[in-house]
Amino acid sequence: MAHLRSVxxxxxxxxxxxxxxxxxxxxxxxxxxxxxxxxxxxxxLLGTGDALAIALxxxxxxxxx
Numbered sequence: 732m733a734h735l736r737s738v739x740x741x742x743x744x745x746x747x748x749x750x751x752x753x754x755x756x757x758x759x760x761x762x763x764x765x766x767x768x769x770x771x772x773x774x775x776l777l778g779t780g781d782a783l784a785i786a787l788x789x790x791x792x793x794x795x796x
Contacts, residue, residue, distance in 0.1 A: 732767060734791040747783065755783070 736746040747755075756763040759779045761771065773791070776784040 732770075734787060734794060737794075738787050738790040740786070741783070747787070755781070 735752060738747060739745045741747065753763050755761075756766065759781070761775060761779075765771070773788045776788050
């Protein structure tokens, strides 16, 4: 969740909004509640092929280096 709220470059403030993120999870059949509780494997996000998901994974990777 920290990475989702801090990913840069998609608006005037960093991060993705919760409403849009919930819609994203629903669109791709991902479990929002499980994500909030336990996070999500990057493969699940990358598997969507969605540019925003890819940017989020790249951001998370850069934060963990």
